[in-house]
Amino acid sequence: MFERLDPSRAALRIALLYAFLGFVWILFSDRFLLIFVEGDLQRLADLQTSKGWVFIVVTAAVLYGIIRSVLQRQANIDERLDTLNAELEARVEERTTRLAEVNRELEAFSYSVSHDLKAPLRGVDGYSQLLLLDHAHQLDTDGRELLEKVRAGVASMHALIEDMLAYSRMERRELDTRELGLDTLVDNVMASQELTVASSVDLRCAVPPLIVRADREGLALVVRNLVENAIKFSCGEATPQVRIEAEATDERVRICVSDNGVGFDMKYHDRIFDIFQRLHRAEDYPGTGVGLALVRKAVSRMGGRVWAESAPGKGARFYVELPR
């Protein structure tokens, strides 16, 4: 509807118009005027002055027309742009509202999962345990084993629900990104009760005092999950070795958690970070398939990246890079 002016073409048009006016003007040049003045120089001078005034008036009128037209066109484009911007903002607002609604629905969903799925699970666990506590003597060995299997099923279902909740929380919670002392944070994770390290594991931490920009809870979760992962997949070794190291480049801090465990084939290097993806059977290495997905989610939300290097039987090295 409103074409944008091509500056070169518009300038060319104006120049051509000006040249045309000049050409016409030359037709009314001094020689032409001489026909009328019959050698009267005074009259020639008067006519030249009048001609000059006429030129100024005509040029001013033409310039006025051109500039007005250009500015009008620009004003129309600006008005149209304003309308489009307003429409765009309304659409963004509409989508933001919709996203907020979806977010609320997700929150309601995870709330429901946490409450409504855990309650019957508590029932199954509670009653099977009461059965074992109070009526074990009425059951034979097979009966007791079956009940233990029920309880093991409850425990893995519970772990799965908790991991799904942690994943969903990591997706929607607001991050509190700030400068953190990496060495202190890693020390705190190592000392926390949530991390269980068997005495057989040779766990060494060599993290220099580095400042990293991250969300404290998110980074603690990343370190804890990677260390737990390393312990889990190296527990079959005679001496499981787990190392936590870190170094800084100009803009990033790189954390490395390595182990001497079973490792994995590099063709799966991406898949291991997908949710519910597992490379080993649950009876060999128990888990829900959420831990590394949770790590990737947390790292990407903190503006970093995570990757792994390994070979079967050669241990694994997990790297996390975060801004300084």
Place this chain on the structure above:
Amino acid sequence: MTTESLPQPILLVEDSPVDLDLTLRAFRRRHFANPVEVARDGEEALAWFERWEAGEPLPAVILLDIKLPRINGLEVLRKLKSHPRFRRIPVVMLTSSAENSDLDTAYELGCNSYIVKPVDFAKFMDVASQVELFWCVLNRAPAN
């Protein structure tokens, strides 16, 4: 018999029959001296206000679930903690929700403790016995 010799009751506000039964069983296994009164939803919990006004003994502690039919636990907590007399009754939120929003709201409304119900029954029994030990034996509440 004087009222001092009677242990104060515990008011358990719980809608889930399974959780209610398990909690009562956990209390029984720990041989609790305190009688347990039960309210099955928010309205029943608030109805206790009238009974306390009428002279029934105030509970030593209220164990309050959050997700309840009709009036939810946070609303019950708000009404209780804005009551001139009953706001001193200790309230322990005993809920499945580990959501930070519930935790924050409950503390803003004045709950005295927030416990996420463990799925493992052994841990659940530990919670029941520690709640009883702390709030009914160790804790000194002001006379109402």
